[in-house]
Amino acid sequence: MEVPFYKMQGAANDFIVINNMKLRLSDEQLVSLTKQVCRQRFSVGSDALMALDFPQANADFRMKFYNADGTEAEMCGNGVRCIARFAYETGIAKQQMTIETKAGNVDCWRLDKRQYRVQINEPSVENFDLSFPGTDFLVDYVELGDPGVPHLVINYPQLKEITLADIKPLAKKLRLWDALDKGANVNFYAFDQNNEVILRTFERGVEDFTLACGTGAVSTAYVLKKKQLIKNDFITLHVLGGVLEVEENKQHFYLIGDTNIVTKGYICDEDLVI
Ligand SMILES: N[C@H](CCC[C@H](N)C(=O)O)C(=O)O
Numbered sequence: 001m002e003v004p005f006y007k008m009q010g011a012a013n014d015f016i017v018i019n020n021m022k023l024r025l026s027d028e029q030l031v032s033l034t035k036q037v038c039r040q041r042f043s044v045g046s047d048a049l050m051a052l053d054f055p056q057a058n059a060d061f062r063m064k065f066y067n068a069d070g071t072e073a074e075m076c077g078n079g080v081r082c083i084a085r086f087a088y089e090t091g092i093a094k095q096q097m098t099i100e101t102k103a104g105n106v107d108c109w110r111l112d113k114r115q116y117r118v119q120i121n122e123p124s125v126e127n128f129d130l131s132f133p134g135t136d137f138l139v140d141y142v143e144l145g146d147p148g149v150p151h152l153v154i155n156y157p158q159l160k161e162i163t164l165a166d167i168k169p170l171a172k173k174l175r176l177w178d179a180l181d182k183g184a185n186v187n188f189y190a191f192d193q194n195n196e197v198i199l200r201t202f203e204r205g206v207e208d209f210t211l212a213c214g215t216g217a218v219s220t221a222y223v224l225k226k227k228q229l230i231k232n233d234f235i236t237l238h239v240l241g242g243v244l245e246v247e248e249n250k251q252h253f254y255l256i257g258d259t260n261i262v263t264k265g266y267i268c269d270e271d272l273v274i
Contacts, residue, residue, distance in 0.1 A: 001274055003033070005044075006086055007263035010078035010116075011212035012241025013047055014262075017086045020051040020064070029274050031070040036272055038068035043269045047203070047210050048076065050083050052092065059100035060093045067205025074149040075103035077214020077255045078244075081116040084108040085259045103145020117247075117256045120218045121145030128223070132174065139174065140227075141184065142219045150184040150204070151219035152177075159190035159198050164209045171202035171209070187216040189224075189237075196236040197224070199244075211241030214255045221246035222253055 006017040016037055018025075025033065034049040036042075051064040063083050065076045080099055087093035088110050095110040101121070108118040125143035132139050140153040152174050156167065167188060174186045186202040199220055201213035217237045224230040225248055235246045245256040 001272065003037075003267040003272070003274075005263075005265065005267050006261055007044065007046065008082040008086065008259060008261050009241070010081045010214065010259050011239055011244055011257050013078040013210050013212040013214065015079055015082050016044055016046045016049045016267075017083055018049070018051050019090065019092075020053040021061070021092075023051075025051070025274070027064075030064060030066060031072075033272075033274055034066040034068070035070040037267055037269060043272070044267055047206050048073075048079060050076070050079050052083055052087060055100045057100065057105075058098070059105050060097040061087060062100040065101070067203070069205050069207065071205040072102065073205060074147050075101045075106070075121060075145050075215055076149070077118060077120055077218055078212055078257065079214070080106055080108060080118045081214065081255065081257060082259050084110065084116050084118065085114075085261070089261070101145070103148055111256070114258050114260065115256065116259055117254055118214075120215065120253050120255055121148065122252070123222060124148045126226070128227070130179075132177070135170075140223045141180070142222055144215050144219060144222075149215045150180065150182055151187055151216055152180075152184045153187045153189065153220050153223045155190070156188040157190050159188055159200060160192070164200060167200070168202070168209070172207075175202055175204060175207070185213060185216055187213070187220050189220050192238065195230075196238060197221075197230075199237045199239050201239070209240075212239040212244060214244060214257070217244040218246050218253050218255050221248070
């Protein structure tokens with residue numbers, strides 16, 4: 001079976017995007033497809049797969065988001081920005097759209113050919129200054145949306161001086177912390193010399209650091225604003241894949257950033273079983 005798809009990335013958080021309004025694959029088929037085609041080298045390789053589908057209520061369309069390991073996540077900030085561009089450029093939506101996600105509906109705006117802006121779901125859970133056993137780390141927990149996408153936020157001042165390998169063991173322990181009933185994505189942040197944020201995110205369902213994480217950026221910005229560690233309404237976050245902007249406007253948080261359509265074509269992986 002040849003599967004028509006776009007390969008897209010937002011700040012190098014990369015995605016396979018398919019139109020399930022046309023393919024009509026079942027949830028089980030989407031999970032199986034994801035686990036096969038997200039594998040690097042064996043197949044296309046990607047952080048996640050997103051299926052654009054019919055909305056269940058009054059949104060323009062529905063985004064079904066699957067991590068590379070096949071687990072479905074509640075939301076994806078970079079993913080929503082990319083699927084919004086896919087929808088606009090394939091005539092499914094106009095320049096402003098409402099997208100149904102597991103975490104709730106989100107509004108998204110096309111700013112220009114590549115820049116998209118999304119209003120991220122309001123937090124439904126927040127627990128600050130949790131002490132992580134066996135360390136002197138205080139970590140903050142936020143779920144964006146309801147049910148929310150779970151994020152831990154940790155201040156790690158020497159982030160610039162260390163490598164991801166140095167913090168991967170800690171990231172894995174935090175990701176799997178048994179105090180969290182659905183685990184979490186793990187965000188390490190530090191401030192740079194311009195008081196902008198450096199961010200590195202270990203993602204649930206990828207089980208590794210990705211080059212960017214949109215809901216991780218918003219979770220971090222949310223914590224910094226709530227703790228009054230940052231005053232301005234526009235927060236620049238430097239991630240390995242580039243830059244993400246988070247805007248707070250009337251208590252709502254918006255994620256703004258670049259998108260890139262890397263490939264348009266067909267997955268014709270000869271080992272693919274659907
Ligand atoms: N990269 C995504 C986060 C995906 C969340 C997923 N890793 C999970 O929570 O299982 C983003 O840009 O928001």
